[in-house]
Amino acid sequence: MYPPVIQKLIDLFSKFPTVGPRTAARFVFYLTKLPQDELEKFLDSIINLRKAIRVCSFCFNPFDTSTAPEESFCPICQNASRNRTLLCVVEKESDLTAIEEIKRYKGLYFILGGTLSGLKKEDVKKLRVKELKERIKEPQKFGLNADFKEIIIATNPTTEGEVTALLIERELKPFNIKITRLGRGLPVGGELEYADEDTLGSAFEGRK
Amino acid sequence: MYPPVIQKLIDLFSKFPTVGPRTAARFVFYLTKLPQDELEKFLDSIINLRKAIRVCSFCFNPFDTSTAPEESFCPICQNASRNRTLLCVVEKESDLTAIEEIKRYKGLYFILGGTLSGLKKEDVKKLRVKELKERIKEPQKFGLNADFKEIIIATNPTTEGEVTALLIERELKPFNIKITRLGRGLPVGGELEYADEDTLGSAFEGRK
Amino acid sequence: MYPPVIQKLIDLFSKFPTVGPRTAARFVFYLTKLPQDELEKFLDSIINLRKAIRVCSFCFNPFDTSTAPEESFCPICQNASRNRTLLCVVEKESDLTAIEEIKRYKGLYFILGGTLSGLKKEDVKKLRVKELKERIKEPQKFGLNADFKEIIIATNPTTEGEVTALLIERELKPFNIKITRLGRGLPVGGELEYADEDTLGSAFEGRK
Amino acid sequence: MYPPVIQKLIDLFSKFPTVGPRTAARFVFYLTKLPQDELEKFLDSIINLRKAIRVCSFCFNPFDTSTAPEESFCPICQNASRNRTLLCVVEKESDLTAIEEIKRYKGLYFILGGTLSGLKKEDVKKLRVKELKERIKEPQKFGLNADFKEIIIATNPTTEGEVTALLIERELKPFNIKITRLGRGLPVGGELEYADEDTLGSAFEGRK
Numbered sequence: 069m070y071p072p073v074i075q076k077l078i079d080l081f082s083k084f085p086t087v088g089p090r091t092a093a094r095f096v097f098y099l100t101k102l103p104q105d106e107l108e109k110f111l112d113s114i115i116n117l118r119k120a121i122r123v124c125s126f127c128f129n130p131f132d133t134s135t136a137p138e139e140s141f142c143p144i145c146q147n148a149s150r151n152r153t154l155l156c157v158v159e160k161e162s163d164l165t166a167i168e169e170i171k172r173y174k175g176l177y178f179i180l181g182g183t184l185s186g187l188k189k190e191d192v193k194k195l196r197v198k199e200l201k202e203r204i205k206e207p208q209k210f211g212l213n214a215d216f217k218e219i220i221i222a223t224n225p226t227t228e229g230e231v232t233a234l235l236i237e238r239e240l241k242p243f244n245i246k247i248t249r250l251g252r253g254l255p256v257g258g259e260l261e262y263a264d265e266d267t268l269g270s271a272f273e274g275r276k
Numbered sequence: 277m278y279p280p281v282i283q284k285l286i287d288l289f290s291k292f293p294t295v296g297p298r299t300a301a302r303f304v305f306y307l308t309k310l311p312q313d314e315l316e317k318f319l320d321s322i323i324n325l326r327k328a329i330r331v332c333s334f335c336f337n338p339f340d341t342s343t344a345p346e347e348s349f350c351p352i353c354q355n356a357s358r359n360r361t362l363l364c365v366v367e368k369e370s371d372l373t374a375i376e377e378i379k380r381y382k383g384l385y386f387i388l389g390g391t392l393s394g395l396k397k398e399d400v401k402k403l404r405v406k407e408l409k410e411r412i413k414e415p416q417k418f419g420l421n422a423d424f425k426e427i428i429i430a431t432n433p434t435t436e437g438e439v440t441a442l443l444i445e446r447e448l449k450p451f452n453i454k455i456t457r458l459g460r461g462l463p464v465g466g467e468l469e470y471a472d473e474d475t476l477g478s479a480f481e482g483r484k
Numbered sequence: 485m486y487p488p489v490i491q492k493l494i495d496l497f498s499k500f501p502t503v504g505p506r507t508a509a510r511f512v513f514y515l516t517k518l519p520q521d522e523l524e525k526f527l528d529s530i531i532n533l534r535k536a537i538r539v540c541s542f543c544f545n546p547f548d549t550s551t552a553p554e555e556s557f558c559p560i561c562q563n564a565s566r567n568r569t570l571l572c573v574v575e576k577e578s579d580l581t582a583i584e585e586i587k588r589y590k591g592l593y594f595i596l597g598g599t600l601s602g603l604k605k606e607d608v609k610k611l612r613v614k615e616l617k618e619r620i621k622e623p624q625k626f627g628l629n630a631d632f633k634e635i636i637i638a639t640n641p642t643t644e645g646e647v648t649a650l651l652i653e654r655e656l657k658p659f660n661i662k663i664t665r666l667g668r669g670l671p672v673g674g675e676l677e678y679a680d681e682d683t684l685g686s687a688f689e690g691r692k
Numbered sequence: 693m694y695p696p697v698i699q700k701l702i703d704l705f706s707k708f709p710t711v712g713p714r715t716a717a718r719f720v721f722y723l724t725k726l727p728q729d730e731l732e733k734f735l736d737s738i739i740n741l742r743k744a745i746r747v748c749s750f751c752f753n754p755f756d757t758s759t760a761p762e763e764s765f766c767p768i769c770q771n772a773s774r775n776r777t778l779l780c781v782v783e784k785e786s787d788l789t790a791i792e793e794i795k796r797y798k799g800l801y802f803i804l805g806g807t808l809s810g811l812k813k814e815d816v817k818k819l820r821v822k823e824l825k826e827r828i829k830e831p832q833k834f835g836l837n838a839d840f841k842e843i844i845i846a847t848n849p850t851t852e853g854e855v856t857a858l859l860i861e862r863e864l865k866p867f868n869i870k871i872t873r874l875g876r877g878l879p880v881g882g883e884l885e886y887a888d889e890d891t892l893g894s895a896f897e898g899r900k
Contacts, residue, residue: 070789071756073744077737085718090677090786094709097785099738100745100754107742111735113701114723118731120697121724130724132695161721162714163468165694170473173480220483224469225462250468251482253461254433255475260371260458261432261506265378267463272381274459274482275428278581279548281536285529293510298578298885302501305577307530308537308546315534319527321493322515326523328489329516338516340487369513370506373486469714579884586889589896636899640885641878666884667898669877670849671891676787676874677848681794683879688797690875690898691844 074100126203126212128179128196129164144168144177145212151175152207152214157200157236158222159183159229167222176214178203183228184235195232197239204243218246225252282308334411334420336387336404337372352376352385353420359383360415360422365408365444366430367391367437375430384422386411391436392443403440405447412451426454433460490516542619542628544595544612545580560584560593561628567591568623568630573616573652574638575599575645583638592630594619599644600651611648613655620659634662641668698724750827750836752803752820753788768792768801769836775799776831776838781824781860782846783807783853791846800838802827807852808859819856821863828867842870849876 070078074096081092099107120134124142131142144150154175158164164177181196207214221236223229237247252270254263263271278286282304289300307315328342332350339350352358362383366372372385389404415422429444431437445455460478462471471479486494490512497508515523536550540558547558560566570591574580580593597612623630637652639645653663668686670679679687694702698720705716723731744758748766755766768774778799782788788801805820831838845860847853861871876894878887887895 071745071758073737073741073756073758074754077741080734080737085722086715091710093786093789096741097754098709099741100747100785107738110704111738113697113704114731114735117697117701117720117723118728121695123724130698130721132697134695134697158468161724162717165717166469166471166476167480170477170480172477220480222468224467225464226467248483250479251459251461251484252464253459253475253478253482255463255466256433256460256472258463259432259434260366260430261374263374264464267461268374269378269380270461270482271458272375272378272428274461274478275456276459279537279550281529281533281548281550282546285533288526288529293514294507299502301578301581304533305546306500307533308539308577312534315530318496319530321489321496322523322527325489325493325512325515329487331516338490338513340489342487342489369516370509373509574884582885582887582892583896586893586896588893636896638884640883641880642883664899666895667875667877667900668880669875669891669894669898671879671882672849672876672888674879675848675850676782676846677790679790680880683877684790685794685796686877686898687874688791688794688844690877690894691872692875 126207126210127177128181128199129177130161141212149174152212153217154220155204155214155216155218156220156222159224159232163222163224175218175220180223180232180236183223183226183232185228185231192235195235197236200236201239201243204240204245216245218248220248220250222250225250334415334418335385336389336407337385338369349420357382360420361425362428363412363422363424363426364428364430367432367440371430371432383426383428388431388440388444391431391434391440393436393439400443403443405444408444409447409451412448412453424453426456428456428458430458433458542623542626543593544597544615545593546577557628565590568628569633570636571620571630571632571634572636572638575640575648579638579640591634591636592628596639596648596652599639599642599648601644601647608651611651613652616652617655617659620656620661632661634664636664636666638666641666750831750834751801752805752823753801754785765836773798776836777841778844779828779838779840779842780844780846783848783856787846787848799842799844804847804856804860807847807850807856809852809855816859819859821860824860825863825867828864828869840869842872844872844874846874849874 077096078089078092081087081095082089120132121130122133123130124145125140126145127142129142129144133139151174155178156167156173156175157178157180159180159182161179164179167173178200182194184191203210204216219240221233223233233249240247251274252267253274254260254267254271260268285304286297286300289295289303290297328340329338330341331338332353333348334353335350337350337352341347359382363386364375364381364383365386365388367388367390369387372387375381386408390402392399411418412424412427427448429441431441441457448455459482460475461482462468462475462479468476493512494505494508497503497511498505536548537546538549539546540561541556542561543558545558545560549555567590571594572583572589572591573594573596575596575598577595580595583589594616598610600607619626620632620635635656637649639649649665656663667690668683669690670676670683670687676684701720702713702716705711705719706713744756745754746757747754748769749764750769751766753766753768757763775798779802780791780797780799781802781804783804783806785803788803791797802824806818808815827834828840828843843864845857847857857873864871875898876891877898878884878891878895884892
């Protein structure tokens with residue numbers, strides 16, 4: 069339907085998270101109409117992002133190296149005041165950001181890079197399970213001074229997150245470190261009457 | 277628009293919980309077409325309900341008195357094996373049912389009869405706050421052998437439920453009994469990234 | 485879970501259109517708590533409805549016979565100023581009401597009493613197809629002075645409504661009367677971009 | 693919260709249609725992780741788009757000039773078999789695409805470039821109203837052989853689309869050309885009972 073130069077970009081935008089072909093088409097038309105200087109700003113920002121952003125060599129959190137081109141740790145891993153006995157394993161970058169925003173967790177992180185919908189070997193390989201185990205075993209080997217006493221598995225309470233958490237628990241068992249999961253309970257705005265059994269049971273056990 | 281005999285019943289059905297005028301109209305047409313014997317069964321069921329159902333003189337839970345016409349306590353309050361040191365305060369009957377279904381709570385209940393959208397005196401009066409206080413103070417006066425050590429306020433984590441919980445907490449303070457609230461946390465199927473601060477903070481504190 | 489007198493009424497309310505067991509339970513608790521005089525008003529209204537409401541012997545529209553106990557036609561069929569060459573076939577009573585409310589259609593109606601999800605013989609039997617054909621053939625036989633020149637099939641543009649419309653068209657073919665269907669097009673608030681092909685095509689053909 | 697190089701790109705993505713800051717952040721993390729060759733393909737596609745795409749000098753539809761670098765008309769405007777007495781005025785590019793996909797309209801188009809939420813002068817200026825009038829008056833002046841006998845205003849049946857259509861109608865009145873609007877009616881899957889008065893009225897008038 070669309071000319072090839074448009075269709076090609078629609079296809080590339082369709083790979084962006086949450087984007088379907090219809091939205092991708094709107095993005096392309098948006099770019100078609102963008103004034104030249106704004107388009108250049110957009111392209112420059114992407115190029116700068118790639119130049120300036122490095123992925124933390126310990127936790128895989130992307131961070132800005134503009135002011136410290138040699139740095140290999142993200143600001144959280146660098147921060148001496150963070151609790152280096154706690155490691156919170158999250159699915160993706162935006163989960164780390166969400167947790168940082170509540171300002172209650174003071175330990176370190178590890179970004180797993182995804183979740184599993186099943187236990188297929190090829191899916192498991194996409195997660196940074198090996199990297200996680202190496203970092204828990206010998207953080208010093210990665211240049212990080214830490215001694216983990218608790219691993220908090222903070223995957224989403226969805227089916228995918230649960231499967232992933234079970235895999236991580238199994239993989240980490242040999243380390244003999246305390247492994248915890250985020251508490252279940254009633255969310256703000258929820259209704260008791262419509263809560264599932266597990267959520268409501270947890271809400272009773274976690275009362276305070 | 278509708279003939280008066282229809283409109284009148286539409287108006288009465290519109291007072292049912294969750295029912296708007298359009299659904300009420302569908303109910304009326306349904307009744308119009310119901311075979312005579314089924315209509316009689318329906319009317320009889322309502323009359324039997326009113327005859328057989330009594331509201332528990334302790335917890336206000338409606339119960340069936342068909343087999344025990346003199347009984348004034350519901351089966352839960354009668355049950356000697358329930359934990360008589362725990363009292364769970366719920367908004368409405370269906371919340372009690374939801375909690376009973378998970379089979380983890382073994383104490384007694386009290387049905388408050390509603391929630392508050394504000395602290396207007398006339399709204400507060402509609403709740404059974406006075407009745408709650410009397411029952412906590414002297415359960416024996418109501419014929420119930422109990423000695424409450426913990427009051428669990430199980431209102432919904434909605435704005436209305438929160439306002440109601442705050443009121444109850446304030447009213448029960450003089451009793452010097454432990455007062456707890458249901459635990460907050462991530463519900464099954466929820467996503468960390470979209471959780472509010474309070475829910476996510478509770479999920480971290482309640483990790484296990 | 486619930487006492488039998490409650491469960492029985494929950495089951496009966498669950499048969500009401502759009503009502504599931506959870507809503508049915510809330511209805512029952514509502515009735516449990518209704519003051520005695522209001523409950524009586526409710527029961528009386530149902531009984532009055534059944535006494536006063538008769539189903540029109542031509543179109544099956546329920547109407548109030550309080551002021552005319554002998555009347556067998558609904559006010560629409562009685563109304564001499566309605567156009568007696570047009571017959572609009574609807575699925576159910578509330579569709580008739582919806583059409584009357586827009587005050588643009590001035591013909592007569594016929595209430596089919598449902599829709600088909602397939603062409604199973606037992607489902608087809610539940611519709612008033614035979615009754616419809618008899619009334620179109622000889623309205624006089626039913627006491628109605630009419631001579632239909634157009635039958636408007638006003639079933640919903642859903643899959644069920646379409647199947648039903650096809651059946652009716654097939655059944656009415658031998659009468660050699662003009663058969664029409666409601667126009668398709670963009671609804672108010674719709675978006676062209678998300679319209680299906682049929683809707684958008686009709687919108688172009690029906691432009692004015 | 694995010695490093696400046698990330699935040700800047702989040703801000704730019706947030707200006708894309710339908711994108712909020714949370715989705716924008718996911719886009720940025722997606723780009724952070726994209727393999728270098730795929731990133732280059734993405735950037736190249738954008739640059740190629742801008743190079744190859746020209747906006748049609750008659751209808752403002754973007755088209756590919758790769759194979760015909762001197763062409764100033766889009767394939768639709770070039771197509772000698774299109775009906776050059778019909779002009780369909782749409783809000784945006786994707787509406788044109790939606791209409792082309794149903795393959796029933798064979799006239800020309802004009803892309804207005806937006807809709808109005810009110811009649812503020814500055815909003816009206818953003819639409820190509822002046823350009824539309826010039827093209828209707830003298831298509832030849834723009835190099836197009838056409839003689840419009842009907843202008844179809846195909847804005848969405850939303851409030852914004854209606855306001856825009858009214859403005860266009862007013863502006864085109866002096867031309868004394870037939871102006872039409874897309875037909876209203878019941879959309880596929882809709883329900884008669886929930887249709888608004890205008891939609892249902894149109895469905896009756898447009899019956900066939």
